[in-house]
Amino acid sequence: MKIMTFNIRADNIFDINNRWQKRAGLVYEIMRKYNCEIIGLQEVTQKMHKDICNNMTEYHIVGLGRTKRLFSEKNSLLIKKNLKILEHQTFWLSKTPEKEGSTLFFSLFPRICTTVLCESKSGEKLRIYNTHLDCLFSSAREFGLRKIAEIMESNYEKENVPCILMGDFNATPDSKVMKKFKSGKYTSKRLFAVQDINEALYDKTTMSMFKGKEQGAHIDYIFVSEEFEILDAEVVKYNKGGKYPSDHYPVVATVKVWEEEQNAYSRRKLV
Secondary structure (H helix, E strand, C coil), rough: CCCEECCCCCCCCCHHHCCCHHHHHHHHHHHHHHCCCEEECECCCCHHHHHHHHHCCCEEEEEEEEECCCCCCECCEEEECCCCEEEEEEECCCCCCCCCCCCCCCCCCCEEEEEEECCCCCCCCEEEEECCCCCCCCHHHHHHHHHHHHHHHHHHHCCCCCEEEECCCCCCCCCCHHHHHHHHCCCCCCCEEEHHHHHHHCCCEEECCCCCCCCCCCEEEEEEEEEEEEEEECCCCCCCCCCCCCCECEEEEEEEEEEEHHHHHHHHHHH
């Protein structure tokens, strides 16, 4: 199974030569080139969402905006249509996660997480989460991760299925919040960054800034639960003639459920 997380940069009038309509084709190209079963996008405005729905018809596309405003951003999840969506939800990283538009007083914007429970044709289920954490305050990022972990733990107790968490965490690998999260501080369900298969990836920036930068912050991640084996991971620097699809690079991983987990799942279905 191939997975991608990709902050595609909300359309911004100040980007001039990097407005959405001038790079949308590159975004579609890179998604088709890597042909992932699951893609998590961040900073998707309503106009961008409509364009993606019209062009990436091989995917189910779900996710609500963080507010009801016209230019509100979504954390869209794209799920290949060979997978069946059983349930999807957007929740807010606040004290009232079910309340649309709710936020923390110390968060710059309302922050959200989109989650999907899906099922393969052979009956295996998978839970996916896609988020974009606060860009200014570490306390808001920590609260957001705690809230996600709380909901992940609750869902896992009910469903007992493998899970994936991805997104733009706005935190570097050596930050306190990422160290705590990776060590299992927030949840008893251990999650592993796909980058751990090659720790040199942490030295690579995930911020292209539309310029193909080599140096900078690594803030985009894919985490998988212990049921998965991580086969490969990369930071993708796709461009055409120096034109980049976003100010972020996508992170792509190839994973599979461990064989013993598949066997255990098959036994559970027979009971």
